[in-house]
Amino acid sequence: MRMRSFWSELLTAAASHPFPLVPGDVVSLYELPRYDDVGDDDDDLFPNVPAAPGMPCMGEDRSIYRRGARRWRKLYRVNGHIFQAKRFNRRAFCAFCQDRIWGLGRQGFKCIQCKLLVHKKCHKLVQKPCSSEHVDPIEVKDETNGEGTLPRASSVRSRADPEPPLPDTPPAPPAAPAVRSEDLEPGSQRQYSLDDFELIRVIGRGSYAKVLMVELRRTKRVYAMKVIKKALVTDDEDIDWVQTEKHVFETASNHPFLVGLHSCFQTPSRLFFVIEFVRGGDLMFHMQRQRRLPEEHARFYAAEISLALHFLHSHGIIYRDLKLDNVLLDHEGHIKLTDYGMCKEGVRPGDTTSTFCGTPNYIAPEILRGEEYGFSVDWWALGVLTYEMLAGRSPFDIAQAADNPDQNTEDYLFQVILEKTIRIPRSLSVKAASVLKGFLNKSAAERLGCGENAFLDILHHPFFKTIDWEMLEQKQVVPPFKPRLESERDLANFPPEFTDEPVHLTPDNDTVIADIDQSEFEGFEYVNPLLMSLEDCV
Template sequence: MHVSWTEVVKECALQSWYCGLDLCNTFATARHLLAQPYPILEVVYSAPAHTSQLFPNVPPAPGMSCAGEDRSIYRRGARRWRKLYRVNGHIFQAKRFNRRAFCAFCQDRIWGLGRQGFKCIQCKLLVHKKCHKLVQKPCSSEHVDPVEIKDDANGESTLGRASSVRSRADPEPPLPDTPPAPAPAVREDLEPGSQRQYSLDDFELIRVIGRGSYAKVLMVELKRTKRVYAMKVIKKALVTDDEDIDWVQTEKHVFETASNHPFLVGLHSCFQTPSRLFFVIEFVRGGDLMFHMQRQRRLPEEHARFYAAEISLALHFLHERGVIYRDLKLDNVLLDHEGHIKLTDYGMCKEGVRPGDTTSTFCGTPNYIAPEILRGEEYGFSVDWWALGVLTYEMLAGRSPFDIAQAADNPDQNTEDYLFQVILEKTIRIPRSLSVKAASVLKGFLNKSPSERLGCGESGFMDIVQHPFFKSIEWEMLEQKQVVPPFKPRLEGERDLANFPPEFTDEPVHLTPDNDNVIADIDQSEFEGFEYVNPLLMSLEDCV
């Protein structure tokens, strides 16, 4: 019976996938059986459809989708699953109160930093966190006015409780003691040496370069200096509650901190309009690792080692300053014009974490979420080292460590819950084509026990520095950007967008007109103090 080499190649690829065998050894066996010389094989780009690869084919052009490619298996937006506490019919959620409020159970004032208490998302009942389990009155799913402090004629505070009960279907009247939002001040030209503030009029909008669930990213030019920046635009209407506002403020703070590191995208300035928030950040024009992985499919080991080392330095910098990144993925690793990496997008960050501190927010991009998050455990910096392991695996193997054979053909296995089950329970199989050192570092980062994970022991980051996989890295020179990157993106100029997906760059560049009704519903006081100008970048601009 004649067996075509196409069938042999497919069967070899399938067997090596299921059995964890080296593909070259499998071909050697097939050649011996068929007793004929090797043909020229296109096997690298022709894995069978049911082997669920990250990049199944060669795209027709850089940045475009491959034939039969399911884009939902990557470029997934990061998410936060909100914590809800159910007690006696109430559904409580942690909230930050920007007015003086009192607990409906103990009548004491709710005070403190951050999200000080709980609020029922149905009846709007306010309680201390410590009191929420003691609430006896069942939730009626009707709005109950919160306990507030009212000022009497002498300016002294008195305790009062509104007795009216209002159906949730009825519109809530505006609070009488909330002053109307002030109109944005008209910006005038400032004298040299005075504190400069920016507005949308200072920038020319050039091109769309990215889009997420909350924001759009534009390439812009500062008219005064002709310098090119990226501008992240967030609609205030999408920042719907206290947690969203906290996350925007956290992202701003981390951007400010990141401005001092060579492998983190820094902040130029922040400003706002009645409808939007604007982050003006560094423009990194080499594209992201996801874009380049689509072209390369997998990276040589020395390339992956270089990127993993620079990412490690960036994460270590954040960790030393009490920040858990929590959203490491190919999309968020950018390449600059020289080929060095820069991490971007700090919307998932948790700040203020001291050594030994933990947090418990269920958040991240599904394919990169660490097992301890899925188990509902308290966690710390360990989740970033797990994500680095997933990303390094993708760079070396060209696929996710959690891809499931035939998942696309089985709807029950093509779900988020099934993916989480795989992350928690499946043994991660390291491709035999990788070196011993590469396999060792992957096993270290992808240890399901955070206490035993590489980078999480008593020596912390030094365990990564001293790992045999990174033996060839000169860490001090690397941090000073004195090591030549293994790959330099092809760029024809400062505005070259060849390394950005055309699905973004082909979009029209405009901001939708403001809707007065939407703006009227926005509490502008929540965004007070958002404006910011980086003094370091300002001094550089003044030297132009």
């Protein structure tokens, strides 16, 4: 059953809307009351307290829906072979040039039919057609350790290395031996387990993870805990994505507008990320109540998001999943980006990647065209999100699309993103229209933030003229909206479909655990030394 977009359903009510219509302007069909028409109290911006528990909030429209990100696996067809980038646990040699297949993460290509192994650079040169029959790959045990597992490394290979990593290969983490608590010396870094936390409430759920609000028993501090079942990530690529998310969480801990990591630990069946608990809810939850924001408010959020994206880019990370769901508000009203499962790390200036991934409504044209891309895709997504905040709808909604099954598909959405001229609402200021046109330029080279001056073009854009960027990054600018929170555990800003779920974890299945290669998750444990030092002061 297809879910209808909130933005499309607004069209149904447009005909009876009391506001005057401007011919030729699609946006004027859903012109909504301005913030100033609602009231002078800032609390009216996000009316997020229901009349009674479980009841809808004033003005809430639950037809705004959440859509998860996807990652399409890329296959390369050559001479009947169907090659896929793979990670080899043993030394492997190219069937074409006979040289060793070097690299980190996904080192080479493997035909999913005949199992032929080749370098990425050699796969187009393979002349022997695929027999669709199994051919034993050339893999050799490593004489040094008997298993041939390639060394894990967190740094990017230098340009002098014989074989660079494949386009979308996150660097693998350094291996670390498991540490038992009884082996730790007094004052040394401790390890955590599930017994150290009290599970309080479910606050989110994704395609392969559940997010809980938890309390660290020793300090009574509240955190969020992302729980991933190992059985769902045993594929080579899935494991790499989990490791990438861990690396990005570690990096993000150093920035005020990114959700940071407290610790990681594992059980035989699950992986656990303990992260900051951001209490204000996400922008999707709040936009379900307000529909569109005043320009000053959208400017503030867009500016803080810009700083967060710039930090990730400066550390070689493409975010690739910016959307309303992943923009959280803290207790003061500042934003924090979360969910790094779609990130690509190890990107140097001028580097590109090619994985087809993201949340459909936010995917940049260059991804849809199958082109190599870089940081440009994040600035496109920021344009889409800023448009949603200012206009109260997606820039790609088509009139009556919800009533036409042929237009209510992913393929049609992609066609619209590639071909449709984006209409800017006439109600927006000239500066707002200019920044939207800049971010939503279908040419990545001409997009705002992607030119010769890169991020400086965003800093100096007229739309952000009133922003003091230094004070903003130091969180010295007062947010335009402060979430209503009665306590540290107040969950009024989280969707009840999550918070009403039972909090317990399902019992382990010994049969499922037996099929999991636990060596794939070696070195997953981690403790943030900065947060640890703060806890020791408690």
